[in-house]
Amino acid sequence: MPADTCAYRASLFHLIDDPGLDGPPSSDAFEWFEDGILLISQGRVLALGAAADLLPVLPAGLSLTHWPDSLIVPGFIDAHIHFPQLDVIASYGEQLLEWLNNYTFPAEQRFSDAGYAEATADVFLDELLRCGTTSAMVFCTVHPASAEALFSAAERRNLRLVAGKVLMDRHAPAGLCDTPESGDRESRELIERWHGRGRLEYAVTPRFAATSTPEQLRLAGRLLADYPGLPMQTHLAESLAEIDWTLRLYPDRRDYLDVYDHYGLLRERSVFAHCVHIDDDARRRIADAGATAAFCPTSNTFLGSGLFDLHAAREAGIQVSLATDVGGGTSVSMLQTMAEAYKVTQLRGRSLNPFQAFYLATLGNARALGLDTHVGNLQPGREADFVVLDRHATPLLARKDALAKSLQDILFNLIILGDDRAVRATHIAGRCGYQRPESSRHEGRPC
Structure with missing residues (x-):
């Protein structure tokens, strides 16, 4: 494992193919690790997988950042x-x-x-x-x-x-x-x-x-x-x-x-x-x-x-x-844009499933712009652009997350209730480009 390797622990989700517009996506269209680890080296994704599999083989002293109640997705x-x-x-x-x-x-x-x-x-x-x-x-x-x-x-x-x-x-x-x-x-x-x-x-x-x-x-x-x-x-x-x-x-x-x-x-x-x-x-x-x-x-x-x-x-x-x-x-915010896209399809008498919404905002856009050999998902070798989404960024998001029964629920909660407050960190080619002040989480209390 290269000496500069860093590890990030949270839930991990990314698309590896178009999940389709209607109905549940096939399991080979995405990867989701409810408790996962993302390994980054030299600005690129080195590996990703379940924490239970990767933690025992990580070298002693490896930098590990843990984001509880969060979801790592491609930038x-x-x-x-x-x-x-x-x-x-x-x-x-x-x-x-x-x-x-x-x-x-x-x-x-x-x-x-x-x-x-x-x-x-x-x-x-x-x-x-x-x-x-x-x-x-x-x-x-x-x-x-x-x-x-x-x-x-x-x-x-x-x-x-x-x-x-x-x-x-x-x-x-x-x-x-x-x-x-x-x-x-x-x-x-x-x-x-x-x-x-x-x-x-x-x-x-x-x-x-x-x-x-x-x-x-x-x-x-x-x-x-x-x-x-x-x-x-x-x-x-x-x-x-x-x-x-x-x-x-x-x-x-x-x-x-x-x-x-x-x-x-x-x-x-x-x-x-x-x-x-x-x-x-x-x-x-x-x-x-x-x-x-x-x-x-x-x-x-x-x-x-x-x-x-x-x-x-x-x-x-x-x-x-x-x-x-x-x-x-x-x-x-692309989260808010996904929410409005959902509403537009509803007004046209159809729907937009959250897997397709995230596809459009990540891998789908990378393919559309001709950038998918570089970015768009977290496959090994891709440039390590990723965002950490806080599933408990607001009291209502936290309440809805506790009721989530599936990955679809988690994604849809973030789309409809999420905005810039849900962005905990943004990484560019493996380096932190933005870090939300933790003091801003649930900022303010009723008088």
């Missing part, structure tokens, strides 16, 4: 989030297009200041870690300095992050517009500097079709051709008004998705946020391309955009990811 992965919109969260009273103009664009103009971008990047990443999120696919602003700030802050924390500078050359304030040529040049410079550096990847990032000219989308497609395997992120069919506007701007395209397809943006490792208002034909084309639909439940309900049809997407063969979409989304 959460957020498939779509805007770091410049952290201060836009909880902005009242608008739907998508008005919300962009009245709240988002004014906030994003501040990121022309490199110092402001750097300070916000630190706050943003610290908030992710506080909520148990260890990887994310992130929108920056149109300013190269915003991407530089985020990548630098992520590198200091050794985070696995996918991000990109926004491409946007029309229908926005002048301070938020690039040109097709400058957007292409700045993206290439950022790719050369950051893509593949440490645990970082660059994503080509047109905001959405309406805010890019055909020439800019053409050059975005050329970027993907020139850098094979590069991810791409954008928005698709979030609101009905957005769809109507886009089709007026691109009258020669048969539908919204065809705009992206025409310019070479519909492909593997393309992540289309929202996909609320798409038909069966568009679902088939997304699935055939190996692209991903990012399910953003809190922003879709908060902005009144609509209800994503998870079951239709999955039944069409689309790879679906789960995302907070802050600042349209209302929480950085």
Whole structure:
């Protein structure tokens, strides 16, 4: 056993395959050790198993951290989030297009200041870690300095992050517009500097079709051709008004998705946020391309955009990811996002079992972003990104946990009643990135 090995004891749960949408999952889709040990060495998972099996063979003097009443799971992965919109969260009273103009664009103009971008990047990443999120696919602003700030802050924390500078050359304030040529040049410079550096990847990032000219989308497609395997992120069919506007701007395209397809943006490792208002034909084309639909439940309900049809997407063969979409989304917590996803499926007359919810937030998102050879579960050899969830973080969680009769009950309690308070610790490549003050547990007493 390597000299730097550390052991962590708690309940352990992770997915090793898709557990399915309906009914109980097969036993080969997940591993659960009610009293388990996770062994970490050199930033990677060395082994995991039942404490009864591993404790007798651990070397004397090995560092062992014990978290009673807690559940270790893989670090959460957020498939779509805007770091410049952290201060836009909880902005009242608008739907998508008005919300962009009245709240988002004014906030994003501040990121022309490199110092402001750097300070916000630190706050943003610290908030992710506080909520148990260890990887994310992130929108920056149109300013190269915003991407530089985020990548630098992520590198200091050794985070696995996918991000990109926004491409946007029309229908926005002048301070938020690039040109097709400058957007292409700045993206290439950022790719050369950051893509593949440490645990970082660059994503080509047109905001959405309406805010890019055909020439800019053409050059975005050329970027993907020139850098094979590069991810791409954008928005698709979030609101009905957005769809109507886009089709007026691109009258020669048969539908919204065809705009992206025409310019070479519909492909593997393309992540289309929202996909609320798409038909069966568009679902088939997304699935055939190996692209991903990012399910953003809190922003879709908060902005009144609509209800994503998870079951239709999955039944069409689309790879679906789960995302907070802050600042349209209302929480950085993936636990709260899972809870809202459950409610959206309920409103559509179906359900979301807790195994599938955790799959979407961990291994499923890793697969959707092309990161599953690195993160997403706790199999030996994976990078040791994990989060410790406190099953007794609040009095009500503790009470419900005492009544839990199965792993499904434990997971569902954390989804519906959990939030950032349930995150006891977050580890990045085996090192602690966040530790909740134990004094904050059950803080406050009735007067």
